[in-house]
Amino acid sequence: MSVPGSHAHDSTREAIALAAEALSGLDASAHVFLEDREDVRIRLANDGARECTRTRSRGASVVGRTTVHRSDPGIDELLLMAVLAAGRGAPPIRAPGPIGERPAMSRLPEGLPDQAAAWLAADAADHFEEPGVRIEVRIVRFNQTVWVGRPFEPALREGRAGHRIEVRATCRAAGRVGEAIAERALGPTDPFPYGIVDSAVRRARERFGSRRGPGRWSAVPAIFAPSIAGVVVHELIGHSLEGDIVARGASRLTTFREPRLPRELTVVEDPHRGRAPWTIDDEGTSARPVVLVEGGRVTGVLHDVTTARAAGAESTGHGRRASYLDRVLPRLGCTFVAGGHDDPRSILEGTPTGVFLRRIVAANVDAAAGVATFLVTDADAIEQGRLTYPLEPFPIVIDIEESLRSMDAIGDDLEFDRCVGSCVRDGQPVAVSVGAPTIRLGVIKALL
Amino acid sequence: MIAPDSSPWLEPDALVDRALHLWRAARAGVEGDRFDLFLKIARRRRAHREPGSDRTSTSETLECGLAMRRARRGGTLASFAACSGLSNEALDWVLGAVTREGAGVLSDMPAPGSVVEPLRADLDAGHELPTAEQLESWMTDRKQVAWVESGGTHEVVVGHEGWVALRGRYRSWAMTDGGKEGPRLFAARGLAPPDLADWGGEPGSDGSPGSPSTAVVVAPAAAAAVISSLVRAMQAGDIATGMPVGAGWCVADDPRHPDGLSGGMFDDAGFETRRTILADGRQAVGILSGAGTFRRASFRDPPACAASTLVVFPDAPIKVGPHIPIVARCRVLPVSPGEWVLDFGSGASSDHPAIARITPEALVERCVGTAGPPVVCADGVITPGLVFKGIEIAQ
Numbered sequence: 001m002s003v004p005g006s007h008a009h010d011s012t013r014e015a016i017a018l019a020a021e022a023l024s025g026l027d028a029s030a031h032v033f034l035e036d037r038e039d040v041r042i043r044l045a046n047d048g049a050r051e052c053t054r055t056r057s058r059g060a061s062v063v064g065r066t067t068v069h070r071s072d073p074g075i076d077e078l079l080l081m082a083v084l085a086a087g088r089g090a091p092p093i094r095a096p097g098p099i100g101e102r103p104a105m106s107r108l109p110e111g112l113p114d115q116a117a118a119w120l121a122a123d124a125a126d127h128f129e130e131p132g133v134r135i136e137v138r139i140v141r142f143n144q145t146v147w148v149g150r151p152f153e154p155a156l157r158e159g160r161a162g163h164r165i166e167v168r169a170t171c172r173a174a175g176r177v178g179e180a181i182a183e184r185a186l187g188p189t190d191p192f193p194y195g196i197v198d199s200a201v202r203r204a205r206e207r208f209g210s211r212r213g214p215g216r217w218s219a220v221p222a223i224f225a226p227s228i229a230g231v232v233v234h235e236l237i238g239h240s241l242e243g244d245i246v247a248r249g250a251s252r253l254t255t256f257r258e259p260r261l262p263r264e265l266t267v268v269e270d271p272h273r274g275r276a277p278w279t280i281d282d283e284g285t286s287a288r289p290v291v292l293v294e295g296g297r298v299t300g301v302l303h304d305v306t307t308a309r310a311a312g313a314e315s316t317g318h319g320r321r322a323s324y325l326d327r328v329l330p331r332l333g334c335t336f337v338a339g340g341h342d343d344p345r346s347i348l349e350g351t352p353t354g355v356f357l358r359r360i361v362a363a364n365v366d367a368a369a370g371v372a373t374f375l376v377t378d379a380d381a382i383e384q385g386r387l388t389y390p391l392e393p394f395p396i397v398i399d400i401e402e403s404l405r406s407m408d409a410i411g412d413d414l415e416f417d418r419c420v421g422s423c424v425r426d427g428q429p430v431a432v433s434v435g436a437p438t439i440r441l442g443v444i445k446a447l448l
Numbered sequence: 449m450i451a452p453d454s455s456p457w458l459e460p461d462a463l464v465d466r467a468l469h470l471w472r473a474a475r476a477g478v479e480g481d482r483f484d485l486f487l488k489i490a491r492r493r494r495a496h497r498e499p500g501s502d503r504t505s506t507s508e509t510l511e512c513g514l515a516m517r518r519a520r521r522g523g524t525l526a527s528f529a530a531c532s533g534l535s536n537e538a539l540d541w542v543l544g545a546v547t548r549e550g551a552g553v554l555s556d557m558p559a560p561g562s563v564v565e566p567l568r569a570d571l572d573a574g575h576e577l578p579t580a581e582q583l584e585s586w587m588t589d590r591k592q593v594a595w596v597e598s599g600g601t602h603e604v605v606v607g608h609e610g611w612v613a614l615r616g617r618y619r620s621w622a623m624t625d626g627g628k629e630g631p632r633l634f635a636a637r638g639l640a641p642p643d644l645a646d647w648g649g650e651p652g653s654d655g656s657p658g659s660p661s662t663a664v665v666v667a668p669a670a671a672a673a674v675i676s677s678l679v680r681a682m683q684a685g686d687i688a689t690g691m692p693v694g695a696g697w698c699v700a701d702d703p704r705h706p707d708g709l710s711g712g713m714f715d716d717a718g719f720e721t722r723r724t725i726l727a728d729g730r731q732a733v734g735i736l737s738g739a740g741t742f743r744r745a746s747f748r749d750p751p752a753c754a755a756s757t758l759v760v761f762p763d764a765p766i767k768v769g770p771h772i773p774i775v776a777r778c779r780v781l782p783v784s785p786g787e788w789v790l791d792f793g794s795g796a797s798s799d800h801p802a803i804a805r806i807t808p809e810a811l812v813e814r815c816v817g818t819a820g821p822p823v824v825c826a827d828g829v830i831t832p833g834l835v836f837k838g839i840e841i842a843q
Contacts, residue, residue, distance in 0.1 A: 072533025
């Protein structure tokens with residue numbers, strides 16, 4: 001097996017450059033993509049459950065007149081893929097390394113399940129054997145090395161990584177059940193976060209007294225805890241400004257009459273930030289931050305090479321694929337609402353009644369109509385400017401026309417990734433980040 | 449010279465030879481522990497439409513990979529790892545990973561005596577993939593199609609004792625943009641593009657349930673998601689065996705169904721498959737468990753007890769009058785293990801989605817019948833429309 005090292009990198013670099021050369025004269029989307037990725041998934045629980053799977057995914061995608069995807073190509077096969085993708089009699093090419101040599105890779109550290117188990121035992125020490133308390137932890141971590149080559153350009157190499165932890169606490173006492181989830185995105189070298197288990201257990205106990213309303217739709221004011229409104233702008237604004245959605249005429253933000261958005265709202269998509277950042281995209285374009293909304297107007301659209309060409313624009317470096325088996329699409333990386341000037345405590349105190357949303361999950365998004373349904377899995381009621389009691393889960397509907405326009409307070413407490421998820425489009429999951437400060441919408445529809 | 453779109457292991461016999469070669473190499477590294485190998489190779493061809501234009505482009509895919517389970521002596525669990533490729537390097541990587549760490553997956557493997565044949569083959573008849581031009585031509589007259597794909601997959605399981613089970617499948621898929629109802633996936637056995645004909649005509653005028661006292665028909669493609677969610681709830685114990693169910697909830701898992709998209713003679717751990725009745729229209733009667741029910745979501749996932757081909761029997765047909773709304777979509781959102789939100793999408797007469805809160809137990813009780821003939825849905829569920837009565841939509 002090849003190991004990371006200068007010889008392996010040099011031969012990979014040379015092979016990609018040669019393969020890309022075979023694509024010369026084709027349109028700007030022609031490129032060679034090679035990835036080597038390791039994923040570790042760990043599940044632990046305080047009842048002794050312990051599951052760990054480790055997978056490695058490596059392969060290439062060569063985009064020419066046609067696109068060729070292949071698992072685990074040797075360097076010689078990569079060159080042949082380029083010949084097929086070019087769709088013509090390509091010039092004779094020589095393999096730069098031994099036939100069958102595999103490109104270099106990066107590795108995740110070993111011993112992660114043991115480290116995670118030790119962390120959990122320490123962080124959950126107070127609750128580990130407590131009757132009626134179940135703690136389940138899921139840890140997902142990946143390391144990915146990506147190579148991209150375009151005709152007559154040096155091959156580019158980038159290392160990407162992601163690390164996510166989710167703690168689910170379920171507490172039972174006297175016939176009552178409370179459940180809470182705490183999540184964190186970690187950097188590749190960050191230690192496990194201490195205190196997260198305790199915060200999940202405490203919140204689960206607070207939710208013993210969760211109440212349910214009459215089961216009718218009502219229009220209510222809503223305050224989103226820091227980071228949580230990032231999910232809303234990811235779904236309603238971010239997806240609506242992905243180049244292929246715009247090209248299909250399926251975006252409420254760019255078709256018909258452009259809706260008015262709050263003047264104070266600034267939404268930024270920055271792939272350099274967040275839990276799984278990238279500096280070059282999967283087509284080899286330098287990624288750059290794009291201001292999507294500013295001053296109440298749409299100011300940017302996210303492009304890959306194909307959608308940029310159709311729109312007469314330049315790629316913004318947002319072309320991503322879930323794996324070498326998938327085609328490139330313009331994708332969101334880290335979408336966030338810029339911080340405002342309001343004091344978060346004042347926002348709450350200035351809200352006579354409403355709901356305070358701590359965790360939401362996107363359920364259904366209609367970009368063409370500019371409407372999305374979310375499931376609120378953790379929230380509190382607001383009465384006279386104070387949080388009063390927890391609410392049972394309920395669905396909400398947020399639309400661009402009414403709900404987003406009713407945004408009347410933006411806090412100065414921008415936070416990222418308190419609500420962590422992957423984004424799936426066309427069956428392609430990609431790790432994404434969201435961020436937002438405390439935000440108040442004057443009206444959302446809630447099924448309380 | 450290796451052709452760029454081919455592999456020496458695309459032929460079933462060659463794949464079996466490769467699997468046995470890797471099995472012999474692995475056996476030397478597991479120090480007597482029981483283990484199995486799972487190999488996959490797939491070749492697919494796809495045509496898709498560029499966004500916002502009539503231009504089409506094509507792709508060719510050759511995907512292969514292997515996975516290994518290693519059971520620890522004296523334990524009931526195994527370690528698991530998977531890697532792209534069928535090379536010796538790929539085997540070395542998974543062998544290293546299952547040796548160093550990885551734990552907690554099911555270790556059920558057929559006992560030597562339960563495997564009668566040294567080689568079990570479950571192969572679709574051989575076909576040639578349609579050409580890229582044929583796929584593009586098929587799309588030309590179907591403007592609603594976003595992409596169409598045809599492909600073949602061969603999978604091999606090699607057990608600890610060296611027995612081999614070989615499966616070969618040819619399938620085609622197409623995705624439509626779908627307009628108001630959103631994207632829709634179609635699938636078919638064989639390599640000819642799937643039939644895009646819909647079931648039972650257009651959805652009702654409102655497309656959502658009416659009052660609790662009236663019935664609603666959930667069309668097969670929407671019912672398939674509900675059925676899969678209900679069976680998962682049965683597996684999780686949220687619908688206990690013996691609980692009463694409605695006359696329409698008559699469902700089995702039948703991996704050997706002749707129209708099934710997945711499944712076959714053996715499961716993904718190599719056990720012979722069997723039909724399991726889950727509910728008989730009166731009560732829940734069983735769950736999927738043990739030999740014959742192991743399924744891998746992909747070669748990168750370890751086998752787990754899961755449905756293969758869920759079949760709802762049209763044993764309680766109800767004649768659907770024009771006044772009964774037909775629901776073309778239904779999304780199941782689990783709020784908690786004991787409660788779901790059903791999202792039927794936007795009703796024409798309302799400014800919010802048609803949403804119902806209901807427990808899984810109540811939902812199966814309210815499945816009072818079926819409507820129309822069974823349809824093979826893209827997720828592999830075979831079902832007619834399901835008729836529910838008593839679902840209350842929030843106002």
